[in-house]
Amino acid sequence: MPDPDDTLRRELGWTGPEESHFEPDTRPTRRKPPEPPAIPGRPPVNFVPSKAPENADPDDSGPAQGIPTDPDAERARRTFREAPPAPPAAPQQPVPPPPPPPPAPAQHPHEPHQPPNLGHPEPRPDAWEQGPPGWHRPSQRPPGPGGPPHQPYGPPPGQPWPAEGGFAPDPAGHGPGIPPLPTGSYADRIRVNDLVPQKRQPPGSGWRLLVYRATFGLINPGPSPEDLRVAELETKIKGLLRGHYKVGVMGKGGVGKTTVSASVGSIFAQLRQDDRVVAIDADTSFGKLGSRVDPQAQSSYWELANDKHLDTFADVRSRVGNNAAGLFVLAGEGTPARRRVLDAAIYREATTRLDKHFSISVVDCSSTMDSPVTQEVLRDLDGLIVVSSPWVDGAATAGQTLDWLAAHEMTDLLQRTVVVLNDSDGHADKRTRSILAGQFSGQGQRVIEVPFDGHLRPGGVVDPREMSTATRRRFLEIAAALAEHFPTHDDRRDRRDD
DSSP: OOOHHHHHHHHHTOOSOOOTTOOOOOSOOOOOOOOOOOOOOOOOTTOOOOOOOTTOOTTOOSOOTTOOOOHHHHHHHHTTOOOOOOOOOOOOOOOOOOOOOOOOOOOOTTSOOOOOOOSSOOOOOOGGGOOOTTOBOOOSSOOSSSSOOOOOSBSOTTSOOOSTTSOSOOTTSSOTTOOOOOOSOHHHHOOHHHHSOOOOOOOOSHHHHHHHHHTTTSSOOOOOHHHHHHHHHHHHHTSOOOSOEEEEEEEOTTSSHHHHHHHHHHHHHHHOTTSOEEEEEOOTTTOOHHHHHOTTOOOOHHHHHHOSOOOSHHHHHTTOEEOTTSEEEEOOOOOGGGOOOOOHHHHHHHHHHHTTTOSEEEEEOOSOTTSHHHHHHHTTOSEEEEEEOSSHHHHHHHHHHHHHHHHTTOHHHHHTEEEEEEOSSSOOOHHHHHHHHHHHHTTTOEEEEEOOOTTTSSOOOOOGGGSOHHHHHHHHHHHHHHHTTOOSSOOHHHHHHO
C-alpha cells in the first residue's frame, strides 16, 4: 500500500530527499495582504484541453495536463498555502509589458553568490506600522545586557509632537479656530453699569425742575449745564482731606469779612458731613462772628483754654456753638464790661485743643497785620481769603495785604490765596468790578465776585439754604478753590516747629 505522504509529494512535484525528522513550521506568520489576481494569458491556437480522469479528486489542486502553470500558484503550493481561486475577470485591454527589472548590484568577487529568495519573498511594509518623520518605534524587546537600549516613546527631545495624528499639543497653546483664553479677573469684567440701568438725575433748578414737578416725575429733562457745574464744584469740596486744614479770612473793616467767614464755613460744614468744621473769631476789636453763626454761644477762648477736662468731643461741644448747617463757632469776647485782651498764648492754647476734634477751621482775623495774634494765625494757615469791597478804598487795603505777604516771603501762602470782591450793599459799579478783577488776576491771584444778597445784609445768622442761587454758586467756587489745596498729610506741626 503506497504511503500517502509519498503520493502527496509526487503530486506537488517534491523531489528532495526524505527527512524523517521533518516538523511543520508552527511559528506565527505575518499575513500578507492578498495580491491582485493574475490575468491569465491567451491560450495558443492549437490548444486542445485534455480530459480529466474519471477517478480524479475534484479537490485535487495538482497540475493538470495541458494547462499552463502560474508561477505564483506554484510558489503558494510550496509554502502549503492555497490561494483563493481567482474570480473570472472581465475582458480588458491588453496590459503593456512590465518594465525590465533594474540591474542587479555588482557582486564583490570575494563575496559568495546569494541566490534569490523565491520561496519566501520580502514582506511589504505595513502602512499602519509607519510613523511620521522623527518618530521612534518602541522596542519589542525589554532592555537588558544583551538587548537594544531603551528608546523613549514619542518624539526626540526638544521637538514637538507631530500634529498630523490629532493627538499632538499645539505649540501656540490653542488649536485652529479656538480663541485664546481671556486674561484678567472674571470679577473685573462684570460691570454693574452694564447690567443695571442708571437712573437719570432729576434737574435742580429752572424750567427743567418745573416740568419735572408738574408731571410728577414722568418727564425728566435731566440736569441743566448749571446744575452739572454746581455738582462738579460740590465734588471738589468733598474731596479727600488728610490731617487738618485751616483757612484765614482778612480784610478791612466793613467789607463783609465776617459774613464771608461764616458763609464759607457753612458751605464746608454742609457738604462735608463726615468732618467737623469750626469757625474761630480771632478779631481783637469786638469780633461779631459768634452772632453770625450762633448768638447763644457764651464760652470763649478763656473758658476753653482753662478747662482741664476736655478729653472728648462732647466736652468740647459744651464750649462752642453751632448753626443749622452744622458749623461750630468759638466766639470772641463780646461783653465790653469784662473786656479781656486776646493774646497769642491764649489763641495757641485754644486752637491746639480744637485741632484734636475738628478737621477744618475758618479763622476770622483782625484787620491789623502786625498784631501778635495775627502773626500767630499766619504761622498756622493752609489757605487765605482776602476780602475787598468793589470800591477804591477796599481794593487798596486788599492790595496792601497782598504786598505785606510778598514782603514777608509768604509766597507759598500767597499762591493759595483767593481774592473775594464782595458787593455788600448792592451799589457796586459793573465797570469798577471788572477793572478791579482784572488788576488782581493780572498778579496771578484767583478772583471771585460775590453779588449782593438780601439774606446776608441784615446781619443775622447765616444759613446757606436761604442764599440766592447766584450767591451760593459764588461761595461754592470759593470753597472749591480752597479745596484744591487740601494737604495730603498734616505738616502744620513741622511748620510750627520752624
